[in-house]
Amino acid sequence: MTPDILAALNWRYACKAFDSSKKISAETWQKLEQSLVLTPSSFGLQPWKFLVVQDPELREKLVPHAWNQRQVADCSHLVIMTVPKALGEDYIDANIARMVEVRGGTADALAGFRNMVAGFRTGLESKGGLETWAKLQSYIALGQFMLAAALLELDTCPMEGFIPAKFDEILGLEASGYTTAVLCPVGYRSADDRYASLPKVRFEAKDVIEHR
């Protein structure tokens, strides 16, 4: 049976208040985490690391740098999507190595693919676009993650309202070369969240879809 995608999308909303007493079960979390791992990306490069923060103290430290939005502290699992600021060629090689590991064959046999991706990378770098490109990929993860969560009856709140430099500092990302791209708290909506019952606002299909 086909899952009711539209019901899930109509049910979801940007959760403003999580019920901090409700935690995602280990079994359900495992599915959601694996869905993140399976996220598609251009060239399969997977230019990301997903931090999953449950430590209450660490989350409280982050709140003031997310405009005091309590979702950061009150959700069940705080997913912080981070991306490399500069995607070096070593990233391509790690991907090639993984391809060989999973599919067999040799890195030499993938030299054509490697050079194509490296050429693309150099083009991006010359336009100063490496970090932006990685961020775009992380938004694929964000979009997929929110739908996956909704299908599992979990609430999310995509958040761009935070100070990346402060997050990077508190999370100790600076030495790693990664930076915070976007946040997605996940968990269960509070019964008190009045936003949950507001009608969803979307433009009409005729205003955003054009057939040719």
Added chain:
Amino acid sequence: MTPDILAALNWRYACKAFDSSKKISAETWQKLEQSLVLTPSSFGLQPWKFLVVQDPELREKLVPHAWNQRQVADCSHLVIMTVPKALGEDYIDANIARMVEVRGGTADALAGFRNMVAGFRTGLESKGGLETWAKLQSYIALGQFMLAAALLELDTCPMEGFIPAKFDEILGLEASGYTTAVLCPVGYRSADDRYASLPKVRFEAKDVIEHR
């Protein structure tokens, strides 16, 4: 019953060859189109128009500007995600008007929200980031769309390999202020696509997920 998200994600792959004889039914397409309409975006601004191209002649004209990738012509429905190059304040007002239409109330009552979004917009503009921000939002749509399609047993191929200026010209977007952000052909895989049976390559969870 919870849908099997992981099965869908493991089944999907970047389809290299579509079966051009197979078309998505009107009923299934309607669901997928509505899922696009329901895509979340920052502030609910929905900075996008989705072009759905079925005209074979128009698609053939696009192929050479997508590195001759045949998916553009051979899929059932070619989804072209476009975004405004400059998101003006009129975009915010259109969203406010829609909020009033759907939820009632007045635009005046939403002045605080409007000013907050306008302030955010001005900040983006001063950093030259309006188009990039809109593109990020369109990648939320892309991520959600690919999972929705997979759950409906439809194949997709996310494509960044195309020349936006040529696409914009052929699609007649220049006067509209929109530009092509990303492509997502959708339809049914060809029985001949050898990529369909290759094992999926993803980094191990321990390499992309970090718990804190």
